Amino acid sequence: MTTVISVPPSLDEHTFEHVIEQLAIAPEGSKILLDARHARWASPYGLTALLCVAQARPERIGFAVPEHPETVSYWSRTGFFRHAAELYELHGSVPRAREAHESDVLLEITPITKSDDVHGVVGRIQQKAADILHGQLNLETAVTGSFGMALSESCQNIVEHAGLGGWVAVQTYKYTRRLGRRVVVIAVCDAGVGFRKSLESSPGHRQKDRWDDAMALEDAVLRAVSRFRHGDAGRGQGLAGIRRFVGRWHGKLTVRSGTARIGIVPEWDEDVPMTEGLPYFPGAQMQIIIPERVGDAPARARGSTTSSRGRSRF
Amino acid sequence: MHIDVGTVLRGTVCDLYSNLVTRPTGAAVRTAIERQVTEIGAPVVTTIDFSQVNLLDFSCADEIVAKLLLRYTSDGGPPGFLTFRGIHEGHIDPIETVLERHALALVSWHEGEAELFGYVDDDERDHWIVVRDAGPVAAEAVAQTLGVTVSFAEAQLARLVHRRLVMRSDDGYAVPGVVHGSSGPLPGNGQAVQ
Numbered sequence: 001m002t003t004v005i006s007v008p009p010s011l012d013e014h015t016f017e018h019v020i021e022q023l024a025i026a027p028e029g030s031k032i033l034l035d036a037r038h039a040r041w042a043s044p045y046g047l048t049a050l051l052c053v054a055q056a057r058p059e060r061i062g063f064a065v066p067e068h069p070e071t072v073s074y075w076s077r078t079g080f081f082r083h084a085a086e087l088y089e090l091h092g093s094v095p096r097a098r099e100a101h102e103s104d105v106l107l108e109i110t111p112i113t114k115s116d117d118v119h120g121v122v123g124r125i126q127q128k129a130a131d132i133l134h135g136q137l138n139l140e141t142a143v144t145g146s147f148g149m150a151l152s153e154s155c156q157n158i159v160e161h162a163g164l165g166g167w168v169a170v171q172t173y174k175y176t177r178r179l180g181r182r183v184v185v186i187a188v189c190d191a192g193v194g195f196r197k198s199l200e201s202s203p204g205h206r207q208k209d210r211w212d213d214a215m216a217l218e219d220a221v222l223r224a225v226s227r228f229r230h231g232d233a234g235r236g237q238g239l240a241g242i243r244r245f246v247g248r249w250h251g252k253l254t255v256r257s258g259t260a261r262i263g264i265v266p267e268w269d270e271d272v273p274m275t276e277g278l279p280y281f282p283g284a285q286m287q288i289i290i291p292e293r294v295g296d297a298p299a300r301a302r303g304s305t306t307s308s309r310g311r312s313r314f
Numbered sequence: 315m316h317i318d319v320g321t322v323l324r325g326t327v328c329d330l331y332s333n334l335v336t337r338p339t340g341a342a343v344r345t346a347i348e349r350q351v352t353e354i355g356a357p358v359v360t361t362i363d364f365s366q367v368n369l370l371d372f373s374c375a376d377e378i379v380a381k382l383l384l385r386y387t388s389d390g391g392p393p394g395f396l397t398f399r400g401i402h403e404g405h406i407d408p409i410e411t412v413l414e415r416h417a418l419a420l421v422s423w424h425e426g427e428a429e430l431f432g433y434v435d436d437d438e439r440d441h442w443i444v445v446r447d448a449g450p451v452a453a454e455a456v457a458q459t460l461g462v463t464v465s466f467a468e469a470q471l472a473r474l475v476h477r478r479l480v481m482r483s484d485d486g487y488a489v490p491g492v493v494h495g496s497s498g499p500l501p502g503n504g505q506a507v508q
Contacts, residue, residue: 115336122333122369145369145404152335152371160337237372237411244407 002062003027007036011046013254013287017278023053024279033062034088040071044169044187045287047080048109051167054087055191056282065092078169079108106132106170106184113165118155121168122148129184132172137182137292143249147184147290150245153238154188154286161198162283166190175291179268182292191283195220195257202226213258214276221255221262242288251290257283266291315354319378319400320366322346333369340377347382351392358394358481359490361423365400375408376415383418386478395478395490398422406431421479421490428489430479438479441470442489445480449488456487 003026008015019034026032034053042050054061063084066072075081076095084090107125112118130144151170158166168188175183196216199205208215219225221243226236239255246253246264253264254271261275268291323331326346327339334340351360362382364370379398385391401409401422413419413432422429428446430439444456457467471487474480481490 115338116328118336119328119331119333119339122335123331126333126369142403146407148333148335148369149371149404149408152333152369153373156336156371156373235376237376237415241372241408241411244411 002031002033004033004035007034007039007050009038009040011039011042011050013043013045013049013256013285016046016049019050019053020279020281023056023281029059031062032057032059033064033091035064037064037067037092039066040068042075043287044078044109044171044185045189045285047075047078048167048169048187048189049285050080051083051087051109052189052191052281052283052285054084055164060089061087063088063090065090065094067092077108078105078171079110083109083111083167106172107168109167109169111165112155112158112168112188112190115156115159118152118159121155122152125151125170129170132184133290136172137184137290139249139290139293143290146245146248150242150288151186153242154186154288156238157284157286158188158190158192161195162190162192164190164192164283166192166283175289178270179291181294184290186288187286189283189285191281194283195255199225212260212276214260214262214274217255217257217260217262218274221253221264246288246290249290251288253289254287256281256285315351315360316363317347317350317360318363318366319343319347320364322350323367332367333371334367334374334378335369335371337373337377340374343374344378344381347378348385359397360394361397361399361491363400364398364402364405367400367405370405370408372408372411375405376412379409379420380412380416380418383413383420383478384416387418387476395481396420397428397491399424401431419477419479423491428491434479437470438474438477441467442474442479445471445474445487446489449480449492450483450485451488452486 005019005022005026008018066075073095081094106128107121110121126148129147133139133143133147134141155168166189170184170186172182172184175181196213199216199219221239224236224240243253243264250266252266252269255262259276259278259280261278263271263273265271265273319334320332322343323334326342334343347362382396386396398420399422401424410431417433419430419432419434422431430442434442440460441456444459445451448455453468453471454464456471457464460467471480475482480487
């Protein structure tokens with residue numbers, strides 16, 4: 001018998017939970033078909049997380065591609081099918097792979113398995129990111145470097161902690177439902193060991209009375225704990241830096257791992273800071289959203305002036 | 315001695331890279347810098363130049379800036395002083411973050427002026443500024459400027475010397491990278507005191 005898992009028409013970090021819920025109750029070893037025929041839209045998080053579904057199960061999963069030509073064309077431009085073809089048994093018509101030319105696909109879905117991949121991603125995106133962040137999202141030029149830094153550090157989490165390759169994608173689009181403004185979105189997803197197991201592997205890890213995925217996420221995201229901190233005090237700064245970057249530009253950061261999801265939630269969003277008891281999904285799935293600046297209101301760097309060169313310069 | 319980090323990056327890791335990202339890259343660049351310093355024989359002042367580096371992430375800031383400074387300020391570390399130049403707006407956040415994490419500070423040269431970045435308390439900062447503005451200067455003169463006792467000023471200056479933020483010579487205390495006897499600081503590429 002085949003377990004059919006429906007992919008929601010609109011696939012983002014919230015609706016992806018429906019996919020995980022269905023996957024969690026599919027018997028081990030059963031034949032699975034991911035049915036995306038009625039999908040119309042997917043965020044970078046949705047697409048990269050879909051690739052992780054294939055990595056999360058030992059059996060090769062079937063994948064029914066979207067029926068709508070615009071959807072299938074767009075997913076193709078993001079590079080989704082190129083990678084999905086290696087992971088899934090595809091059902092349906094898929095356009096021939098081609099390079100992404102659309103300006104909204106800032107970085108098509110890119111595999112991350114080693115440090116060189118991070119160099120490649122950061123190098124490829126730089127000029128385009130500057131154009132979009134400054135030109136389209138009306139952010140100060142200082143955002144470009146921080147954006148590259150956040151991208152680099154989030155991808156390095158895969159290389160250093162996942163134990164399995166993952167995916168990154170960057171896209172800009174109008175975030176109509178929650179914000180009514182353009183945003184740039186970084187999605188970095190893997191189906192590796194996840195934060196809890198990564199931190200447990202540290203020689204300095206001490207089991208606490210309460211220790212679970214939520215605690216592990218709090219340690220990593222809020223307290224900059226890393227499995228490498230034992231003997232190297234400099235480790236664990238990447239996620240802390242991403243958190244500061246997101247705060248500075250009034251953005252949103254969410255990280256899902258195992259059965260929990262933590263969020264650094266800005267004033268424009270109604271998400272919750274922590275969700276526990278989610279159906280288990282391996283690895284870590286991260287999303288960073290930076291919104292367009294409208295007028296003088298949000299997304300202004302703290303203490304930013306044209307002559308500012310640092311907060312403790314003397 | 316002047317070390318161009320961008321050149322080290324391209325010569326050590328990949329000649330196509332202009333971004334200092336990922337921890338292995340940072341470790342490779344730091345190792346190459348340490349090798350150059352060892353081969354030359356620990357000059358008085360070594361200037362680490364970031365002007366050809368486009369992007370610097372936290373991992374590389376930690377591997378290069380923090381670990382070099384930790385080595386220099388540790389007991390038994392190499393003699394001499396490290397200064398930095400070419401630190402631009404985009405480098406400041408990762409550099410200051412790692413400096414604060416390790417309770418470190420550094421001297422950076424920007425447009426002919428020395429700047430102090432990182433973790434320093436108010437007394438250290440006040441004494442450092444006097445040395446920068448008046449150096450080479452004796453402890454007595456620093457004490458007089460700040461209105462503190464000479465012994466207090468000497469203690470603060472000793473801390474700054476230990477942290478390699480100030481250098482001591484026969485003429486008094488000066489910020490690393492200043493040419494003795496000149497009317498102003500020396501900002502030039504590779505022209506720091508050797």
